[in-house]
Amino acid sequence: MVAAKKTKKTHESINNRLALVMKSGKYTLGYKTVLKSLRNSKGKLIIIANNCPPLRKSEIEYYAMLCKVGVHHYNGNNVDLGTACGKYFRVCCLSIIEPGDSDIIKSMPGDH
């Protein structure tokens, strides 16, 4: 439990990096497009909210395992993830296609 608890600093840094991707990079939001991006191997990092249904979460993780793409479990629910993306709707999963100026791909994968 203690290991899973994310400090406020890293959580903010993910939000900052995500904001930079939204501004300068390419991404897709939503389950259908995330699977599409994994199928044609365009996705570079997948972010899943913590209240994603477990079957859907496993499915995305399985696709990402086949693709050798990192999956980041966002420390927040889909409402928070939508806000972090700067959107006014809920986002359960998103796929980063081009990180733009952000270093989210280099610094994020590895943690699960």
Added chain:
Amino acid sequence: MVKFLKPNKAVIVLQGRYAGRKAVIVKSFDEGTRDRPYGHCLVAGIKKYPSKVIRKDSAKKTAKKSRVKCFVKLVNYQHLMPTRYTLDVDLKDVVSADVLQTKDKKVAACKATKERFQERFKTGKNRWFFTKLRF
């Protein structure tokens, strides 16, 4: 970032008459074609799985129980669940995109894949592919 919908990949068909059946990708069309402007692939799958063969069975019974019924189909990527398994059966000469145009060509292709699947089942390899998915 590795493409995984490649020939010889074992997949599970999710929609349609063959939902829940295991299949192997023979040819994949990532960009689609004029008729199907979406990513799809040609799969050869098992319509009827072989039954469980036990040591007690006579040769005639084993032969009867090892029968496999096959299908050949063009399926949208969205209606497939890829798996980590592969099936190295060479079906490229038997199954191709023009096979689905006429019924007798399709029947001939299904018969040929049936032979290949049956001999692979008899060797005992790829056991996962020939077991029915329970759901």
